[in-house]
Amino acid sequence: MKLFRRLLSVLFIIPALSLAHVPVTSNGQVIASLAPMLAKVTPTVVNVAVEKVLPPSALNPFAPKSLQSKAPVKALAVGSGVIFDAKHGLIVTNAHVVQNQKLMIVTLKDGRHYRAKLVGKDNGFDIAIIRIDAKNLQALPFGDSDQLKVGNFVAAIGSPFGLTQTVTSGVISALNRSRPQLEGYQSFIQTDAPINPGNSGGALVNMQGQLIGINTAIITPIDANIGIGFSIPSDMVHSVIEQLLKYGKVKRGMLGVIAQDITPELADAMNLKTTKGTLISTVMAGSPAKTAGLLSQDIINKINGKPIRSAAQLRNTLGLMRPGTEIHLSIIRHHDTKEMTATIGDPKKFKPPHVNAFLAGMRLQKFSQLEGDGSRLNGVLVTDLTDTSTGALSGLTFGDVITQADGKPVTSVDTLVHLASKAKNELLIKVYRGTNAVFLVLQP
Known part of the structure; x- marks a missing residue:
């Protein structure tokens, strides 16, 4: 069963218990209540409701094309966001929250609603910036995530299951965590502060009320928290924001x-x-x-x-x-x-000119395997890829089997190279990861 669940909300309620944490200051004094700090922080955390338009195959990716819907699929997702620039109405959230967005509605703590526009996003770091035209906003200051230590007390604020302005608390369980089941760049803060679906894009704050992370994922065998959550460190978030605002995209460097x-x-x-x-x-x-x-x-x-x-x-x-x-x-x-x-x-x-931009940095080999139901899985196996390759930045990982490209079957490496050579700005591929099928878009 897939252990990682992205945190877009599915509106159902699961009863849960969590251990209470008693935060203390750096000199050992017990903090009687988080309320004074949270009174300043919660107005900066918003609810983000997103109407998405998904491809027809999203309803049932395993169904034959003849049985799939012809019309695009509309879906409603709920996430969270953090105001970081009050003057310009800028909000940071996760890129996966706004992926395939058609309409975004931001709800503030005071109940005001605004349509939001996408300013920029980077899928590799899972960071997006959206903007609302609103006055009298409050921004959350950035903390220094490089100074965090395991055991520091933290609070998570967001909209789990669509329940706005939910606050949970815990400690930092680990730093620089990476998990192979998650896509893109990784060096997460791990926390046991309860994080649930809908918390994506919400704030992880320290006891001084500073942003130290953007909540993004959980490890769980179910669709709820079991005490292992992940946040993107604020220093990384700040760097991505700076590049998106200045250049419109994150231009990545490489060492080789x-x-x-x-x-x-x-x-x-x-x-x-x-x-x-x-x-x-x-x-x-x-x-x-x-x-x-x-x-x-x-x-x-x-x-x-x-x-x-x-x-x-x-x-x-x-x-x-x-x-x-x-x-x-x-x-x-x-x-x-x-x-x-x-x-x-x-x-x-750095890419050699004779290598297709979609496939550069990847090692591939023909793959054919008899499945338990008697069918045969044919495709191309990813045996290795560099961290800065188009495939890695788009979510491909070692062991993935590419079975389709541009909607056509991939039966050999030569077939994939041929289909990739005909693509222009992006290449849609279908990938089998274990027993699950996923669609990825390769964009050089």
Whole structure:
């Protein structure tokens, strides 16, 4: 059963119990009530109702085309958002909340309703900006998510199951979390503050009433919270917002390495003295990493003085840097610490010209497997892909089987290459991930 549930609301109610947390200040004094802090914060958190237009196949992706509806499917989803610029009516939310949006209605705490317009979004970081034309708004200040520690008390505010202005509290359970079942860039704050469907785009705040994260996902075998929720760190959110407002999109940089987390088993096998940092498994030929002198089995310990704790954090850090940026690296090579500089490159310019832009950075092979019901699953298996490839940024992961491209069957790698070569701005593919089928749009 799929463990991850995106948090768009489905309107039903599940009774739930959660452990109460008693927050304390940094000097150990108990905070008698969160009410004074929340009185300032809750007016900045809004409800976002979205009317979506989905493809006809969304009702039943497994049904034959002849039995599928011909008309687009309309759906209503409910999420949350946070006002970060009161003067200009700017609200940050999740990109998946506003995906396929036709109409967006924002409801403020005081009951006012406004139509919202999409300003910009980035699916890779799952961040979107929407705007409302309203006065007398209040903005939530950003906190420093880099200063967070496991055990810090937090509060989550949003619209779970469409229930606006719901507040839950808990602690930070872990930092720099990444989960393979979720798409895009990952380096999440993990919290046990109850987060439920409809909280997507809502605020995670510290005890000072500052935004430290945008709530985005939960791990659960059901459609409700079991105490494992994820938020996008505020520092990452702020960086994405800056690029969307200034450039209209996030222009990602690349170093040209494939990196992995250092597990205790890997450290033992490779005789490493630490599990901190991230291990470089591959340095791509002609990449900025190669030019800088990085080698396979180097451990990236810091970038610009900031500790790197995981491969996901490395990917996020590099992905938020624009091409041409010079960075300072602290690495460990054969147990010795070395300092070096590198210049961030442009992934699009780095791609070999003979490689199709939709498929660049991916390794593929023909796939055919007999299913339990006697049918045969034919397609192309994704055996590897780089973090900055079009496929990875669009949600493809290792082990996915591509069965359709542009609505046509994919029976071999050559077939996929041919269909991709005919595509212009985007390529719609159908992918089998385990026993589930999903549709993804590849956009170079």
